[in-house]
Amino acid sequence: MTEQEIRSRLDVEHERLIDARESLVTGGFVGQAEGVAIGELSSVDQHPADIGTETFTMERDQSLLEQIRSDLDDVDSALTRLEQGTYGLCEACGGPIGEERLEAVPSARFCLEHQQMAEGGVTRPARTGDL
């Protein structure tokens, strides 16, 4: 990939994440937390099952939002590294991340080995193209 291709892929990803965050914030739990929907909800006779569903949705949104935030962080840092000329190098060992991996995940910060260490064996939701 040329630097321009990388940059445009990162830009697209950045925009997608901003959009996703936006729609979560306006349609998800954050809007409710601001009191828009809370008054409406409390006036409705809710069954415990409904409340459970609501809680589940909020937790799901919360973890989605965290995921988006960390992905945005990765994209931002990839753009910074692109400017500094260190793009494509593992942040932990400085070794090459690998063309193939960068093709799949342009915002990758670590080589495969250190990515696994960074995640500490915690299974993240599978993303398309995540190697």
Ligand SMILES: [Zn+2]
């Ligand atoms: Zn490494």
